[in-house]
Amino acid sequence: MIERLKKGVLEVYGSELQYTKDCKILAHEVFEKTGEMLSTTTIRRLFGFLKSSSSPSKFTLNVLSRYIGHNSWDEFTQLEDSVEVKVTEVHERWDSLHKRSLQLSEYTYNLIREQSGIPFEAVIEREFAEKRIDSFLESDQMAMSFVAPGGFGKSSMLGKWFQRNWVEATREDIPLFLNADFLINFLNNDFKLDRWIQDQLGYANENILNYFLENPEKCKGKIIIILDALDEITYDIIKLERLFLQISAFIANHKNSDKIKLIITSRNSTWEKFACPLINDKNFQKDIWFGLNMEYVSNDKTNMHPLNEEEIQKVLGATIKQDVNSDFIWEELSFSLKQTISYPYFLELFVKLYNPHSVNNLNEGIDLINDFLKKKIYYSRFSDEKLDILMGILKIQDFGKAGNAVKKNELKRLFPVHLKSAGNYFYAYEEMLSYGILTEVMMDNRFGSYTKYVQISHQFLFELLVVKQLIENNEGIDFNLFQKIEKEFSGFEYKNRLIGLLYCFAYREEAKEALIPFFELDDSTLEDRFLMEMVGRSFRNLNGFGKELLSIYAQNDRACSFMFEKFVDTNWLMSSYRVVVEEFMKNNQRKGTAITCAGILLHASIYSMNQHDAGKYYNFLQNNEPDTNCSAYSIAVRLSGMMLYNLYFSGESNDINLTKLFYYREMAYSSTNEYLLNGDGEFELVVCNALLQLKAFNKILMLVDDAEKLYATHVEGVVSGNYLALQCYKLYAQLSLGMDVDEEKVQILKFSKTELSPARGFVIRIVYNSFMADYCFAKGNSKDAEYHLDKAIEISEFAHYDLCSAGLLEKMAMFYSEWGEEKKEAICMGERNLLMEKSSNLITTEGIVV
Numbered sequence: 001m002i003e004r005l006k007k008g009v010l011e012v013y014g015s016e017l018q019y020t021k022d023c024k025i026l027a028h029e030v031f032e033k034t035g036e037m038l039s040t041t042t043i044r045r046l047f048g049f050l051k052s053s054s055s056p057s058k059f060t061l062n063v064l065s066r067y068i069g070h071n072s073w074d075e076f077t078q079l080e081d082s083v084e085v086k087v088t089e090v091h092e093r094w095d096s097l098h099k100r101s102l103q104l105s106e107y108t109y110n111l112i113r114e115q116s117g118i119p120f121e122a123v124i125e126r127e128f129a130e131k132r133i134d135s136f137l138e139s140d141q142m143a144m145s146f147v148a149p150g151g152f153g154k155s156s157m158l159g160k161w162f163q164r165n166w167v168e169a170t171r172e173d174i175p176l177f178l179n180a181d182f183l184i185n186f187l188n189n190d191f192k193l194d195r196w197i198q199d200q201l202g203y204a205n206e207n208i209l210n211y212f213l214e215n216p217e218k219c220k221g222k223i224i225i226i227l228d229a230l231d232e233i234t235y236d237i238i239k240l241e242r243l244f245l246q247i248s249a250f251i252a253n254h255k256n257s258d259k260i261k262l263i264i265t266s267r268n269s270t271w272e273k274f275a276c277p278l279i280n281d282k283n284f285q286k287d288i289w290f291g292l293n294m295e296y297v298s299n300d301k302t303n304m305h306p307l308n309e310e311e312i313q314k315v316l317g318a319t320i321k322q323d324v325n326s327d328f329i330w331e332e333l334s335f336s337l338k339q340t341i342s343y344p345y346f347l348e349l350f351v352k353l354y355n356p357h358s359v360n361n362l363n364e365g366i367d368l369i370n371d372f373l374k375k376k377i378y379y380s381r382f383s384d385e386k387l388d389i390l391m392g393i394l395k396i397q398d399f400g401k402a403g404n405a406v407k408k409n410e411l412k413r414l415f416p417v418h419l420k421s422a423g424n425y426f427y428a429y430e431e432m433l434s435y436g437i438l439t440e441v442m443m444d445n446r447f448g449s450y451t452k453y454v455q456i457s458h459q460f461l462f463e464l465l466v467v468k469q470l471i472e473n474n475e476g477i478d479f480n481l482f483q484k485i486e487k488e489f490s491g492f493e494y495k496n497r498l499i500g501l502l503y504c505f506a507y508r509e510e511a512k513e514a515l516i517p518f519f520e521l522d523d524s525t526l527e528d529r530f531l532m533e534m535v536g537r538s539f540r541n542l543n544g545f546g547k548e549l550l551s552i553y554a555q556n557d558r559a560c561s562f563m564f565e566k567f568v569d570t571n572w573l574m575s576s577y578r579v580v581v582e583e584f585m586k587n588n589q590r591k592g593t594a595i596t597c598a599g600i601l602l603h604a605s606i607y608s609m610n611q612h613d614a615g616k617y618y619n620f621l622q623n624n625e626p627d628t629n630c631s632a633y634s635i636a637v638r639l640s641g642m643m644l645y646n647l648y649f650s651g652e653s654n655d656i657n658l659t660k661l662f663y664y665r666e667m668a669y670s671s672t673n674e675y676l677l678n679g680d681g682e683f684e685l686v687v688c689n690a691l692l693q694l695k696a697f698n699k700i701l702m703l704v705d706d707a708e709k710l711y712a713t714h715v716e717g718v719v720s721g722n723y724l725a726l727q728c729y730k731l732y733a734q735l736s737l738g739m740d741v742d743e744e745k746v747q748i749l750k751f752s753k754t755e756l757s758p759a760r761g762f763v764i765r766i767v768y769n770s771f772m773a774d775y776c777f778a779k780g781n782s783k784d785a786e787y788h789l790d791k792a793i794e795i796s797e798f799a800h801y802d803l804c805s806a807g808l809l810e811k812m813a814m815f816y817s818e819w820g821e822e823k824k825e826a827i828c829m830g831e832r833n834l835l836m837e838k839s840s841n842l843i844t845t846e847g848i849v850v
Contacts, residue, residue, distance in 0.1 A: 003214045005061065005076060006047065008068040016249035029067075036063045077654060094220045097208055098174050100201055103370050105177035108228065109167065113160035116161060117348030122318035124311045125164065126157045129304060133161060133263070136290040137173075137222060142255050143247075144290035145260040147271045148304040148458065149436020151345030154265040155228050157304075162226075173221035176200070180229045187239040193246040194253065197225065216259045226263045230270065244274040255288050268301050269433040269440060276301075304343035319351045331374045334533065336497075340365040340460055346372065366504055369464045376435060385428035389415055389438075390465060393456060401492065405441065405455035437461070454576060463494055467501045477502065477511045482518065486525055496525060500534035507538045510545040519558040526562045536563065539580050548578055554587035561593075578604065592630040597619065599637030606644050607801040611841045620644045632668035636686035639664050643690040648803070648842050654694060661687065661699065665706075669739075681707045681722035688729040689763055697733035704730040724749065725764050732771040735778065762799045766792045770808065773815075782819055789815065806835040 013026055023043040031037050042060055044050045061073035070076040075479045099139045113120040129146065136144045142639065146154050158177070165171045178200060186196050197210055212219050230243060254260050266275065279286050286292060289786050291303065307315075315331045332840075333341075341347040349368050377386050392414045396406040416422035417429035439457040456462040474481045482499060489495035499521070506514045518535075519526065526532065539546055553559040563584070578601070585597035598617045605614035621642055626635045639657060643748060646652045668683045684707045704726045727749055735741050750772070769792035776785035789812050796804040809832035816825035836842070 002056065002061075005064055005068070005073075007214075009064055010253075012068050016253060017043075017049075018248075020044065020049060023047065023049060030063060031497065034063055038063055046326075048252065071772055076201040094174075094212070094218070097201070098172070101174045101386055104200060105162060105166065105175045105226075108177045108179045109159055109162050111179060112612065116156060117345075118315070118319055118351050120156075120159070122315055122351075123153075123156050123160060124307070124315050126153070126304075126311070129157050130161050130164075132291065136263075137224070137261055139290055140258070141290035142257075142288045143251055143264070144258065145263070145271065145275070145536070146265045146304055147268055148265075148302045150434055152302075152304055152341065153307075153344035154304065156344065158226060158228055158263070158265065171221070174223045176223065176225045179229055180227060183230075183243065187242055189242075190710065191242060191246060193250045213254060213257050213260055216257060219259045222259055222261055224261045224263065228265050230264055230266055238272060240274055244278060248278045251288055264277070267434045268436070269430070271301055272440075304691060307344060307347060308342070309338075312338075312341060312347060315351070320354050334365075334537065336460055336530075337365045337368075340368055340458075343458070365460055366464065366501070372461070376432075376437065380431075382424045382428035382431065385415070385424045386432060389425065389429055389432065390456070391469065393438075393454065394465060394469060398542045399469070399489075400462070400494065401489065404462070405453040408440065408452040408454050409618050411454055459494075463497055463501060467498055467505065470498075471502070471505065476513045477506045477509060479517045479520075482514065482521060486521055496528040496531040499525060500531045503531075503535055505540065507546075507549075512545070512549065515549055516552055519553070519556055519562065526558075532562060536577075539578055542579060547579075547583075550583050551587060554584045557588070557590060560584060560588045560590055591624065591627070592634045593636050595624055595626055595630055596634040598624070599634065599641045602641035603637065603646065606641070606648060607799075607803045609803050609838050609842070611649050614645055614649060618642060618650075626664070626667065628667055628670050630668075633686065635664050635668045636683040640686050640690040643694060646764050647690075647694060657698060658694075658699060661703070665703070669709045681726045685722050685729075685764070686724055688726065689767065692729060692732060692767065695736070697737050699730050700733040704733075726769075728764070728768050728771055732774070735771070735774055739773065762801070763804075764797050765793050766801070766804055766808075769795070770811070773811070777815060777818075782815075785815060786812075802835050802838060806832050809835070 009026075013029065015022070015027065017023055020040070026038045027038050027040050027043050038060060041050065042056070046056055058073065065071070065073045065076040068076075078676070116123055133144070146157070148154055162175060162177050165173075166175055176197065178197075183196070187317070201209060212223065227247075231239075247262070252263065269697065279289055279292065304781075309330065316330065330338075337350075341350050346365075346368050349371050353367055353371060377383060377390070380386065389411070392411060393406050394400075396410050396414075397403055412418055415425040415429075417425050420426045429438070433440065436457050439455055441453045469483065470485065471477055474484075482502060485495065485498050485502065489498060503515070505511075505517065539550060542550070553563070581597050581600055583595055585601070588594070591697060598620045600613055602617035602621065605611075605617060606696070618641070621638050624638075626638060639661070643654045644655050645655050648656070665683055665687075681704075684703050688700050688703060689819065691697075691703070694830070707723075707726055727745060731741055731749065749768075769788040773785045773789040776782075776788060789808060793805060793808045793812070796808055809828045813825045813828035813832065816822070816828060
């Protein structure tokens with residue numbers, strides 16, 4: 001009843017109480033109308049500005065009753081009681097309100113489904129976000145927010161959560177899932193959020209929502225109000241400020257109810273401008289918001305994580321891989337592209353643009369960013385102004401050489417991005433902020449005050465814009481531009497990424513004269529793994545231009561050195577990239593190159609169970625002993641390939657090769673300090689794969705233990721991807737020997753698996769997942785064991801490593817047999833036998849089960 005009195009007081013007063021001064025004004029109005037004085041403290045205590053465990057006095061209740069037109073508190077309660085019977089008869093029907101709210105919510109839900117860039121069934125449920133919502137609903141707090149740039153999947157996440165709870169299930173809680181588009185015509189001077197919600201429900205005259213809020217014992221569940229995409233309706237600062245003030249008032253009015261919950265989504269710039277000032281240390285509302293003390297994903301208040309590997313794989317599995325003609329796996333993608341599509345908007349673009357015949361262009365993310373620029377910059381409203389602002393930022397920061405952010409004041413000197421009245425630059429700037437293209441950051445300065453900085457949010461977008469502008473300034477691509485970037489960006493960590501992107505552009509434009517002298521660049525540039533991975537990927541889809549360029553590179557010793565002796569792309573050996581290797585073997589006379597190429601092709605022939613080709617490359621390697629002029633990789637790939645050939649095809653003993661193992665390792669590192677040049681463990685990484693299949697587990701432990709000591713001596717305090725991969729082999733050997741496996745190291749390996757990049761070959765990813773399957777199997781975790789073995793088989797099948805696939809299927813059958821799943825066991829063995837029919841010449845299949 002007191003809540004009804006408070007509501008009546010606010011109706012007479014004509015406004016919500018926002019600040020302490022409002023309480024003072026109300027106290028003055030009560031005195032003028034009734035002639036009786038209530039203190040500001042009493043008003044503040046009654047309306048929740050001050051915490052109080054006591055009920056208001058009868059005097060206070062009488063005065064406020066007279067303020068709203070009654071003679072006394074007793075008269076007010078009698079009149080309200082007489083109305084309650086009628087109200088109860090009409091509004092106690094929770095099911096009626098539930099039905100109406102679902103109708104409204106389903107409209108918003110369907111709108112989100114229709115706007116999804118991919119089939120909504122393929123949109124991933126964000127488990128971390130749904131768990132956060134569940135925790136919030138069980139908490140004492142009333143409000144929570146999801147803050148992230150535009151296109152980050154906030155609406156889709158809420159849509160999937162609504163689908164799970166009210167479309168696919170029947171939850172008694174009442175959802176009011178409302179899109180902010182409904183608000184646009186109501187944000188005038190007299191806008192009241194409570195009244196607007198009532199209007200949406202269609203119960204404006206009956207006030208059914210407030211009835212349940214004031215009678216929580218009548219509620220069958222919670223009333224969950226979801227206001228989605230608040231800041232996508234307008235860039236009008238006054239309207240947005242009014243909206244957030246009303247949200248604040250709504251929270252103040254209902255903060256004591258445990259039946260109402262408010263969820264909002266907002267973009268970063270809007271949240272910082274309008275919500276943060278209302279939620280601070282001195283404001284009582286800070287304790288009402290859930291999760292404000294959580295660790296933010298970034299310094300711009302984003303509290304949603306990008307998509308992780310498992311989430312992306314699920315989306316790709318439900319979209320691209322549903323096409324029977326699509327041969328695609330996550331491991332195929334470059335590191336830069338993986339980072340790009342962790343942003344949901346770019347993932348949707350990737351799905352829409354994917355074409356297996358032009359995957360290389362997508363693989364570096366260039367086409368994705370180009371399409372993004374078309375939609376959000378070039379062909380959007382205020383496109384000229386947006387381009388001016390972006391180019392202005394690049395100019396001020398000297399293409400990143402003067403830092404990755406610029407002072408906003410410097411940008412304001414070029415364009416009036418802060419003045420709504422000065423034209424379209426304000427709106428262009430606000431749109432780019434809203435969509436997360438730009439980010440504002442407030443930082444301390446040396447004068448004891450603060451400076452606002454602006455930066456291009458997405459690093460890959462920034463780098464692509466830099467390269468495009470450099471090409472434009474240079475009036476095209478030539479080798480001088482490569483040299484210019486190498487010189488002018490020397491010392492900047494993104495220099496090699498710029499050169500890699502420029503190489504991709506040059507290859508696509510068939511800029512032959514610019515690419516022929518490419519390997520004249522400095523060693524410090526060409527030794528970058530990211531750059532050489534991009535160069536290697538260019539040749540995956542060979543056209544006439546690519547074949548011509550390849551024949552030129554094949555006769556270039558430096559090209560051979562970097563493309564094969566230092567960085568080798570072995571992932572597409574069963575397709576067009578085999579031509580690249582054969583071309584280098586045929587046209588280059590260097591012994592190291594020939595051994596490397598033959599070793600790579602021998603491995604490919606063994607994995608595809610092609611004994612004829614395997615015998616040809618084996619004989620070549622047997623007649624060509626390595627020397628100290630060969631690289632560690634060259635020596636290792638020869639030794640490893642010959643041991644595998646003996647195991648599977650010749651039946652000859654590997655005792656001599658195992659005896660000479662450490663001799664070859666000494667040769668690999670005797671002439672140059674390749675631990676520093678190639679990354680520690682390059683030799684061991686290749687050889688351990690063969691040792692694993694030979695079941696020479698003790699040799700693996702000896703080899704890796706030595707490598708760890710060498711590693712600690714040469715590169716103390718740094719962890720390389722090769723080193724992590726060697727830990728995988730070491731743990732696998734320990735598990736196979738029945739030794740205790742350090743669970744902490746398994747977890748480190750698990751969390752560091754992104755270091756096992758495709759550039760190191762699909763084999764290590766297969767080995768990693770095979771090890772994890774065995775580890776989980778030994779722990780009795782059948783679900784994870786099956787998952788990892790499925791992943792290993794998927795990679796193996798994509799790479800067309802039939803030998804590996806057969807062994808993994810045999811292992812899967814062994815698992816199913818142990819679990820008593822005879823039907824699945826039979827299916828696995830059937831698939832395994834079909835693969836084995838391709839070769840009747842294998843001496844043994846025992847090693848491939850590893």
